[in-house]
Amino acid sequence: MDNSPIVAHPDAEANKSQENAINTSTLGYSQSSEVGTDFDARMMQRCLELARRALGCTSPNPMVGAVIVKDGKIIGEGFHPKAGEPHAEVFALREAGENARGATIYVSLEPCNHYGRTPPCSEAVIKAGLAKVVVGMVDPNPLVAGGGIAKLRSGGIEVIVGVEEAACQKLNEGFIHRILHRRPLGILKYAMTLDGKIATTTGHSAWVTSRDSRNAVYQVRVASDAVVIGGNTVRKDNPYLTSHDQSARNPLRVVMSRTLDLPVEAHLWQTEEAPTLVLTSTGANPDFQASLRRRGVEVIEMDLLTPDKAMAYFYERGFCNVLWECGGTLAASAIKAGAVQKVLAFIAPKIIGGSVAPTPVGDLGLDTMTEALSLERVEMRFVGTDCLIEGYLPL
Numbered sequence: 001m002d003n004s005p006i007v008a009h010p011d012a013e014a015n016k017s018q019e020n021a022i023n024t025s026t027l028g029y030s031q032s033s034e035v036g037t038d039f040d041a042r043m044m045q046r047c048l049e050l051a052r053r054a055l056g057c058t059s060p061n062p063m064v065g066a067v068i069v070k071d072g073k074i075i076g077e078g079f080h081p082k083a084g085e086p087h088a089e090v091f092a093l094r095e096a097g098e099n100a101r102g103a104t105i106y107v108s109l110e111p112c113n114h115y116g117r118t119p120p121c122s123e124a125v126i127k128a129g130l131a132k133v134v135v136g137m138v139d140p141n142p143l144v145a146g147g148g149i150a151k152l153r154s155g156g157i158e159v160i161v162g163v164e165e166a167a168c169q170k171l172n173e174g175f176i177h178r179i180l181h182r183r184p185l186g187i188l189k190y191a192m193t194l195d196g197k198i199a200t201t202t203g204h205s206a207w208v209t210s211r212d213s214r215n216a217v218y219q220v221r222v223a224s225d226a227v228v229i230g231g232n233t234v235r236k237d238n239p240y241l242t243s244h245d246q247s248a249r250n251p252l253r254v255v256m257s258r259t260l261d262l263p264v265e266a267h268l269w270q271t272e273e274a275p276t277l278v279l280t281s282t283g284a285n286p287d288f289q290a291s292l293r294r295r296g297v298e299v300i301e302m303d304l305l306t307p308d309k310a311m312a313y314f315y316e317r318g319f320c321n322v323l324w325e326c327g328g329t330l331a332a333s334a335i336k337a338g339a340v341q342k343v344l345a346f347i348a349p350k351i352i353g354g355s356v357a358p359t360p361v362g363d364l365g366l367d368t369m370t371e372a373l374s375l376e377r378v379e380m381r382f383v384g385t386d387c388l389i390e391g392y393l394p395l
């Protein structure tokens with residue numbers, strides 16, 4: 001796959017080669033972007049900043065930001081607040097008004113080219129008389145990729161594609177995964193000691209990592225549509241799974257429990273602050289199901305409760321990002337089922353020991369070290385006193 005950035009030229013020959021590039025490029029996650037000027041990069045970063053204002057709110061749609069610039073000054077800005085609301089470009093065009101004529105619009109995702117609840121943004125941009133469009137990344141849907149760009153070019157507009165492309169793709173990695181694989185992106189997060197334990201032998205786990213790491217996890221929850229745990233984590237930890245003081249937004253808190261042998265009282269059954277969904281096996285503990293429903297907890301029965309079924313259900317529900325915060329048993333099931341694509345491992349520099357203390361991932365049925373699942377695109381950084389390793393499982 002060709003990941004090289006794409007630069008538009010107004011002449012037809014260059015456009016021809018560019019169109020080919022659009023069809024084959026971009027979703028291999030480019031590492032750097034050398035497209036455009038430093039000013040272009042700064043404006044695209046501003047688009048991303050605007051897009052992030054809707055963090056966790058746009059699924060099944062992407063987060064998108066737009067900035068309109070004339071004579072070096074920003075004259076309009078916008079972002080897509082949530083599905084069903086206007087696109088980022090519409091807000092920016094509204095703010096710029098008549099002044100948009102002859103200006104440049106920066107937008108983190110290729111302007112749409114289809115009739116939805118609103119007319120296509122590519123048409124709105126042409127109608128408003130903009131001279132130039134700078135696009136962060138092309139639409140991930142192979143069937144529509146490049147369509148908005150082609151429309152703009154046929155309307156006589158200069159288009160540059162691929163400014164800050166890697167950052168644009170990273171912001172919407174869940175959306176991209178959803179479009180390409182018809183499943184949300186599964187992110188497995190765990191916190192472990194230096195000797196690889198996620199709790200003590202008794203199951204006590206508050207806390208493995210520092211406050212800084214926990215705050216970082218709360219922020220990941222803000223960006224997630226759902227956070228999933230298994231029944232045992234409810235029994236052992238009685239977690240809240242909210243974003244605490246990091247944001248007013250909380251993900252849907254999901255418990256997967258086949259037995260439904262769960263505590264009568266649990267923080268998760270208090271649904272005033274955040275919603276809770278329990279996924280269980282058909283026919284499990286009907287009385288308990290009824291009592292959960294009375295408390296505002298959503299309960300869904302499935303014939304065979306598996307991580308794959310859960311992810312298929314989350315896809316139907318429009319989710320882009322699903323955070324697995326379970327213990328090792330469910331984590332292993334989720335990995336085996338292909339429900340995890342990304343791993344966030346917080347490692348605390350402390351040792352707890354315990355030969356049977358729980359570890360982050362249970363049995364995967366792998367016998368030789370050569371079979372180990374090697375992460376790709378690995379990044380490491382310190383969060384407070386802990387180390388965070390982030391990487392992706394091979395698809």
Ligand SMILES: NC(=O)c1ccc[n+]([C@@H]2O[C@H](COP(=O)([O-])OP(=O)(O)OC[C@H]3O[C@@H](n4cnc5c(N)ncnc54)[C@H](OP(=O)(O)O)[C@@H]3O)[C@@H](O)[C@H]2O)c1
Nearest residue numbers: 190191198205230231232257258259326327328329330333
């Ligand atoms: N440090 C961390 O990051 C972290 C995070 C989470 C948990 N923990 C610790 O991990 C320990 C619990 O670990 P665990 O592995 O027992 O808990 P777990 O993986 O969260 O829960 C296992 C439970 O998940 C349910 N489940 C539903 N569908 C399943 C499926 N297809 N496959 C497997 N399980 C399914 C079952 O619940 P039912 O039995 O109710 O049917 C099963 O007993 C606790 O001590 C907790 O403190 C630590």
Ligand SMILES: [Zn+2]
Nearest residue numbers: 087111112121
């Ligand atoms: Zn649009």
